[in-house]
Amino acid sequence: MTEAPFKSGFVTIIGRPNVGKSTLLNRIVGEKIAIMSDKAQTTRNKIQGIYTTDSAQVVFIDTPGIHKPQNSLGDFMVKSAFSALHGADAIWFVVDASMPRGRGDDFIINRLKEIKNTAIYLLINKVDLLAPKDLLNVIASYQEDAPEWAEVFPISAREGDNVSELLDNVVAGLDEGPQYFDADQLTDHPERFVIGELIREKVLQLTRQEVPHSVAVVIDKISRESEEKIHIQASIVVERPTQKNIIIGKQGTMIKEIGTRARKDIERLMGDKVFLETWVKVEPRWRERPQALQTLGYSEDDY
Numbered sequence: 001m002t003e004a005p006f007k008s009g010f011v012t013i014i015g016r017p018n019v020g021k022s023t024l025l026n027r028i029v030g031e032k033i034a035i036m037s038d039k040a041q042t043t044r045n046k047i048q049g050i051y052t053t054d055s056a057q058v059v060f061i062d063t064p065g066i067h068k069p070q071n072s073l074g075d076f077m078v079k080s081a082f083s084a085l086h087g088a089d090a091i092w093f094v095v096d097a098s099m100p101r102g103r104g105d106d107f108i109i110n111r112l113k114e115i116k117n118t119a120i121y122l123l124i125n126k127v128d129l130l131a132p133k134d135l136l137n138v139i140a141s142y143q144e145d146a147p148e149w150a151e152v153f154p155i156s157a158r159e160g161d162n163v164s165e166l167l168d169n170v171v172a173g174l175d176e177g178p179q180y181f182d183a184d185q186l187t188d189h190p191e192r193f194v195i196g197e198l199i200r201e202k203v204l205q206l207t208r209q210e211v212p213h214s215v216a217v218v219i220d221k222i223s224r225e226s227e228e229k230i231h232i233q234a235s236i237v238v239e240r241p242t243q244k245n246i247i248i249g250k251q252g253t254m255i256k257e258i259g260t261r262a263r264k265d266i267e268r269l270m271g272d273k274v275f276l277e278t279w280v281k282v283e284p285r286w287r288e289r290p291q292a293l294q295t296l297g298y299s300e301d302d303y
């Protein structure tokens, strides 16, 4: 019997203030959230929590720009926050069952209408405050002038009602993918770590059996080049010149393809345009030499 492939993906949670987004995330990933969100992150989007099981991993992305009142934001910020939604594997739009649909909801709904090819879930939270007979009316009020919801889940983040069903549902819709984080690994630089894994994933996918899993990716530098662009320098580290040649490919075609695919994923993670520069380095037996790891950037700082 073959094992089912590991699945992973990114879920963006949005909703106006106070609808219960943090409560929901806390229920799903517990104390990890606090630890993650304390860390300074340089990007507009941030990893807010990670849910890991034996067979799947869901990375929850927060897009802070969306939750802020519209008038304190430039058009640009709003646009870039929403641009992050386009690449998510799923979007959870959370509303408060105890309040009528309001302007804040409409603002988000209007932007959600522009999103194609992404499953958008409508989560009706705080159903514990609602008489069961009113639920259908609440759902109906979010079906008018709205995108077609992939799923509608009445939940209570506080009581936990229907939350595990929601998680099972979202995991079922994810594609095969790598485990970006160890189940209990928390890092000072979550985005750095995930960027490395996204690049490594593309190397392994595209070179198939030709390059061993020992390939490492080190993020040398992340800097903001301009208001709208992040510059990332990454090294792909292999042990033999033959592996380097495979990764570079004929006239650089392979490394170009790796870079393009990785850049798209990184852009959706960060919610910004990215300029990705990749170098391939040969470091014989790098795994056996602790100093090599340090020069390569695998210092304790990065974990």
Ligand SMILES: Nc1nc2c(ncn2[C@@H]2O[C@H](COP(=O)(O)OP(=O)(O)OP(=O)(O)O)[C@@H](O)[C@H]2O)c(=O)[nH]1
Pocket (backbone or CB within 6 Å): 015, 016, 017, 018, 019, 020, 021, 022, 023, 024, 067, 125, 126, 127, 128, 129, 155, 156, 157, 158, 159
């Ligand atoms: N009754 C009830 N209250 C809830 C539920 N989920 C959240 N709340 C309460 O709603 C309030 C707001 O919850 P938060 O999780 O902070 O909401 P949020 O959407 O993260 O708010 P912002 O951080 O302002 O965006 C808190 O007082 C929660 O206890 C629920 O399922 N039922």
